Each structure stands twice: as C-alpha cells, then as structure tokens.
Amino acid sequence: MQEVLVDKERCLGCRSCELACAVAHSASKTLLGAVGEAKKPLKRIFVHQTEAGKIPLNCRHCAEAPCIDACIAGAMHRTAEGVVTNTGGPAECTGCWMCVMVCPYGVIRSEIAQRLAVKCDRECLDEAGEPACVRACQTRALKYVEVDDFSREKRERFLISLKS
Amino acid sequence: MHIVIIGNSAAGLAAARTVRKVAAGAQITVISDEPGPAYARCLIPEVLAGSRDLPGIGYVGADFYRQYGIELLAGQTVTSLDVEKRELTTANGRSIGYDRLLLATGASPVAPDWPGADLPGVFTLRKADQAAAAGRWARDCASAVVAGGGLVSLKAAYALKERGLPEVTVVVKSPHVLIKQLDAQSAALVEKELAKTGIKFVYGVEPVAAVKGPQGAVQAVELADGRRLPAGLVMVGKGVRPNVELARRAGGRVDKGIVVDDNLATSLPGVYAAGDCIEVTDMLTGDKTTSGLWTLAVEQGRCAGYNLAGLPGSYPPPLTRLNAAQFGALPFISAGDVRGGDETAVYQDGGVYRKVCFRDGRLVGFIMVGKVDRAGVYTALIKQARHIAGRLKDKVAGGTVTGADIVYSRTVPVR
Numbered sequence: 274m275q276e277v278l279v280d281k282e283r284c285l286g287c288r289s290c291e292l293a294c295a296v297a298h299s300a301s302k303t304l305l306g307a308v309g310e311a312k313k314p315l316k317r318i319f320v321h322q323t324e325a326g327k328i329p330l331n332c333r334h335c336a337e338a339p340c341i342d343a344c345i346a347g348a349m350h351r352t353a354e355g356v357v358t359n360t361g362g363p364a365e366c367t368g369c370w371m372c373v374m375v376c377p378y379g380v381i382r383s384e385i386a387q388r389l390a391v392k393c394d395r396e397c398l399d400e401a402g403e404p405a406c407v408r409a410c411q412t413r414a415l416k417y418v419e420v421d422d423f424s425r426e427k428r429e430r431f432l433i434s435l436k437s
Numbered sequence: 438m439h440i441v442i443i444g445n446s447a448a449g450l451a452a453a454r455t456v457r458k459v460a461a462g463a464q465i466t467v468i469s470d471e472p473g474p475a476y477a478r479c480l481i482p483e484v485l486a487g488s489r490d491l492p493g494i495g496y497v498g499a500d501f502y503r504q505y506g507i508e509l510l511a512g513q514t515v516t517s518l519d520v521e522k523r524e525l526t527t528a529n530g531r532s533i534g535y536d537r538l539l540l541a542t543g544a545s546p547v548a549p550d551w552p553g554a555d556l557p558g559v560f561t562l563r564k565a566d567q568a569a570a571a572g573r574w575a576r577d578c579a580s581a582v583v584a585g586g587g588l589v590s591l592k593a594a595y596a597l598k599e600r601g602l603p604e605v606t607v608v609v610k611s612p613h614v615l616i617k618q619l620d621a622q623s624a625a626l627v628e629k630e631l632a633k634t635g636i637k638f639v640y641g642v643e644p645v646a647a648v649k650g651p652q653g654a655v656q657a658v659e660l661a662d663g664r665r666l667p668a669g670l671v672m673v674g675k676g677v678r679p680n681v682e683l684a685r686r687a688g689g690r691v692d693k694g695i696v697v698d699d700n701l702a703t704s705l706p707g708v709y710a711a712g713d714c715i716e717v718t719d720m721l722t723g724d725k726t727t728s729g730l731w732t733l734a735v736e737q738g739r740c741a742g743y744n745l746a747g748l749p750g751s752y753p754p755p756l757t758r759l760n761a762a763q764f765g766a767l768p769f770i771s772a773g774d775v776r777g778g779d780e781t782a783v784y785q786d787g788g789v790y791r792k793v794c795f796r797d798g799r800l801v802g803f804i805m806v807g808k809v810d811r812a813g814v815y816t817a818l819i820k821q822a823r824h825i826a827g828r829l830k831d832k833v834a835g836g837t838v839t840g841a842d843i844v845y846s847r848t849v850p851v852r
C-alpha cells in the first residue's frame with residue numbers, strides 16, 4: 274500500500290498541504306470556489322509545531338486501526354485499496370467520537386453539528402494518483418510512496434508509526 | 438479445522454474476520470441466540486427512539502457472511518458444552534462439533550430485585566428486540582422512569598424523549614450522572630444538555646418497587662424515600678453481568694467473568710473467550726474487572742482469532758474506562774481514572790470542560806466535554822504510561838498536545 278510519509282527535516286510549516294487538502298475536499302475543488310462555500314471545506318492534515326520543529330500529520334491508515342475497532346456503528350472500515358474511512362462503508366457514521374477517542378495521532382476531526390467524524394479519505398488523488406497534500410508540498414517533505422520501497426535507514430528519517 | 442464461535446457481535450465477528458484472514462481454509466461457524474445478522478448493539482437506543490429500525494443499525498454489509506465464508510446459525514441458543522468430546526448442544530437439540538471454540542457470549546443486564554420488577558412495562562436495554570418492544574410500549578405512555586445514571590440509562594432516557602414521552606425522569610443513586618466517567622462539573626454540563634430536552638433528574642435515591650396499575654402493567658415507581666413517580670414505562674439500567682454460564686457449567690474457571698490467560702484461552706481445553714463475557718486486568722489499577730466495552734470486545738475478538746487459528750498472540754491488560762458520546766449538541770469523552778491521581782489540571786469555559794489527571798508523573802485519565810478533538814492523543818499517552826514532564830506536560834495540561842508531540846517527544850517510556 275502507498276503511504277504519505279513525512280520527512281521532518283524538510284517541513285517549513287508553510288501549510289500548503291493543509292490548504293490543498295481542504296480545497297480537494299471542497300465542492301468546487303478550487304481555492305477561489307472553496308473560500309466562498311457555505312459548508313467550510315475541512316482539511317484532514319495538520320501542521321503542528323513541536324520541539325523538534327514543524328510536522329505535518331495525517332491519518333496513517335494503520336494496519337490494525339484502533340478507529341475501526343472502536344467504531345460502534347460499523348462505519349469505519351478499510352477499503353480494498355487499504356484506505357481507512359468512515360464513508361461509503363457498510364454503515365453510517367453517527368458521530369459518537371469513539372474514533373476520535375482512540376486515534377493516537379489525533380487526526381480525526383469531530384464535526385459536532387454534523388455528527389460526523391472527518392478524516393483523510395484519499396478522495397483527493399489526481400490523475401497521477403497522488404494525494405493533494407503531497408502534490409502541494411514544495412519542499413517534498415511529504416512523499417507518497419509504496420512503503421516497501423524504502424530501505425531501513427531511509428525509513429528511519431520518516432515518520433511511519435508511533436512505535437518507531 | 439472447524440472453528441465455532443458463540444456470539445455474533447463485536448467479539449465474535451472480529452474473531453471470525455481474523456480467522457478468515459489468517460487461516461483461509463478454516464471452517465467457521467458463528468452461533469447466536471438473536472435472530473438475523475449482526476447489528477450495532479450500542480445503537481439500539483435509536484431503535485427505542487424510533488429514529489431507525491433494526492436493518493438501519495446493521496453492523497455488517499448484506500453480503501458479509503457469504504463473503505467471509507461464515508456459516509451463521511442465528512436464533513439458536515447454545516445450552517451446553519462437552520469439552521471432552523469438543524461438542525456443543527443447542528436448545529433445539531442439535532449437536533455441533535468443533536476443533537476450537539470461542540465464547541463471545543457478551544453480558545446481560547442486571548435485573549432489579551424490587552417487587553414488581555417483572556410487571557409488563559418494565560424493561561432493560563441490551564438487545565434490539567428489547568429496544569423495539571420498549572419503543573412500541575412507549576407509544577401509549579405519558580411518563581417513564583429510568584433507573585440508573587450510567588451511559589446506557591442516559592441514552593435510554595434521551596431516546597424515550599425523542600420518542601415523544603412528555604415525562605422522563607432519571608433516578609440516580611449517586612450524586613451525579615455518569616459517576617464512573619465524569620466529575621461533578623462535567624456531569625453538570627451533560628445533565629444540563631439532557632435537561633434541555635425536558636428530562637428530569639432525581640439524585641441520591643433508588644427505586645424500591647414497581648407499582649402495578651389497574652391494567653396489570655406498571656404505573657409508578659416507588660423510591661426509597663417514599664416518593665412515587667408516575668411511570669407507564671420503566672427502564673432499568675443497573676449495569677450488566679457477563680454471560681458465563683456455559684463456561685461455568687462445563688467446569689471452566691469463572692470469577693468476575695470467564696477467566697482467561699494472556700492468550701485469551703479459558704481453563705477448558707480448546708476453548709477461548711473474548712468480549713463482555715470475560716474478566717480482564719485493568720492496565721492502570723491492576724485490578725481484575727469486567728471488560729464491558731465495544732472497543733475492547735473487538736480487540737479481544739481479533740486477538741482470540743489469531744489464537745483460534747493457531748497463531749499465538751497475547752492480549753495486554755487494557756484500559757477499561759473508555760467512553761465517548763454526544764447528547765444534543767454536547768460531545769464528551771472520558772478515559773482512564775478521572776477521580777484518582779495526585780495532580781489534576783482543569784479548564785472550563787462555558788460549555789467546554791477539560792480535566793487531565795496525573796499520577797506519579799504519568800497521565801492516568803482525562804475528561805473532555807464540548808470539544809473532543811485530539812482526545813486520542815491523550816488516550817495514547819495513558820496507554821503508553823510514559824513519564825510526562827516539562828513542555829509536554831504543559832501542553833497536556835493546556836489541551837494543546839498533538840500527535841506530533843508524542844511521536845517526537847524525547848521523554849522515555851517507563852514501565
């Protein structure tokens with residue numbers, strides 16, 4: 274499966290990824306259009322300031338995803354492509370926030386009024402199959418790669434899991 | 438290899454899925470005493486409310502059992518196990534052999550011991566058919582009393598209001614609702630939100646009897662202090678008890694629930710157990726307790742699935758307090774130990790409340806009301822049991838910690 278990996282040495286914190294993510298999830302799919310939309314488009318990637326610098330974080334689509342375990346509605350599921358999402362599955366999200374409670378990365382948003390958990394769903398791939406956040410990253414701090422392509426040392430530099 | 442799973446819910450299905458994933462050729466049979474395919478048990482309040490029907494809370498797709506090659510025997514009660522012969526018997530006299538067996542039998546509501554508890558109109562809420570029956574009964578009622586201030590009781594009260602009952606009163610023995618999950622301040626916010634719908638609360642007293650009306654059904658609830666509350670419907674939420682009888686009668690070890698080892702094996706040969714029916718060790722207190730959560734049932738089901746398939750894997754002591762919900766416009770999450778701890782940080786601003794509890798420099802619990810984003814980072818910090826100090830601690834206390842902080846924090850885990 275392909276993953277969005279983060280090279281923490283390269284992120285300047287420009288937030289282009291956040292913007293691109295929100296736009297890709299807007300109705301119009303354009304920046305100008307997105308700004309005016311009644312339902313504010315929501316980003317699913319978050320650039321955080323840490324002691325170690327700026328770090329963009331989004332869903333890792335965990336192999337044993339705690340959000341799927343926790344979903345009492347049966348909405349959170351894994352697609353055939355390996356994407357963990359709460360839309361388009363066997364049941365509807367009811368906004369119970371169980372997934373928000375267990376996601377160790379804190380990358381599932383709670384849309385309280387809509388009663389909907391909002392997360393990275395990969396509904397943003399371009400013709401080349403690249404996610405909007407990766408495409409927007411000018412410093413190549415974000416890369417979209419087949420995870421197995423990475424040699425061990427290379428992976429060391431990248432954020433791949435909490436355990437690392 | 439024939440793997441038989443008793444229980445068609447969180448634990449049973451997680452196990453079945455896992456077995457299929459790791460042992461493609463295994464024969465899998467799932468038995469349930471409830472009719473039909475699995476449903477989202479936690480959503481039965483919606484059936485009570487009338488906002489969804491049973492198919493509307495389905496937990497798996499229509500094609501699930503076929504797709505996973507699972508034989509589902511629904512509507513069949515297992516009455517005994519013969520662990521020597523590796524065979525079980527159902528209520529209709531059928532014998533089913535197995536190579537390995539999983540008990541994922543869940544739990545049942547604790548029945549009230551008051552006089553009148555068996556009157557028509559007195560319900561508990563655990564199964565979809567109970568929710569549907571209570572919903573039908575509620576149509577002709579003007580008033581309901583809900584006994585208990587736990588999460589299931591509050592969901593029931595909220596659902597009865599949605600159903601349109603004019604009078605719904607929750608009787609809570611404790612000084613506030615959700616005594617296990619919340620403190621007084623946060624409970625007050627939840628109560629206020631529920632009260633907006635017209636739900637009333639009575640504290641510090643317990644029902645002692647259900648009173649029979651002229652039609653033979655319940656018409657009121659009598660409280661310990663002598664008060665009588667009119668009640669055409671009574672919903673009793675006094676917690677649940679693990680379904681351990683099959684294991685016990687087969688000679689298996691049972692304490693707070695079915696006793697299992699690290700691999701979720703019971704004391705009976707070839708028999709595993711997972712979900713609400715087992716006893717677990719709480720990771721924070723080290724105490725033996727019941728499991729009682731959907732999340733844990735799924736985790737355990739998956740772990741049991743590996744073991745059933747012959748791939749040993751152990752189940753670490755879980756965090757047994759882990760709840761999230763929303764009433765009205767108010768979401769809340771509570772995890773871990775929210776009353777103990779030697780240091781707490783509290784933030785409140787109107788309808789937003791946050792409390793984090795530390796013990797010996799580690800995060801042991803938190804409450805979030807009104808805003809719940811990034812709660813999972815706090816849950817992860819509790820589970821990691823790492824020492825939290827300095828800037829990280831400030832962020833945790835201040836509600837600004839993010840996933841990025843814990844991925845890169847330089848603090849070392851101590852265990």
Ligand SMILES: Cc1cc2nc3c(=O)[nH]c(=O)nc-3n(C[C@H](O)[C@H](O)[C@H](O)COP(=O)(O)OP(=O)(O)OC[C@H]3O[C@@H](n4cnc5c(N)ncnc54)[C@H](O)[C@@H]3O)c2cc1C
Binds near residue numbers: 444
């Ligand atoms: C209204 C309500 C709201 C809830 N909300 C939450 C929540 O928000 N978060 C949370 O974490 N948890 C919640 N829970 C608890 C959650 O539903 C349970 O923890 C979970 O269902 C446990 O799953 P399980 O698979 O262990 O058992 P169960 O879901 O109880 O399933 C047991 C299965 O075993 C079968 N069975 C039992 N005995 C036999 C027998 N002798 N023969 C044949 N079949 C048998 C039953 O038919 C059933 O299929 C809620 C529960 C209720 C009732």
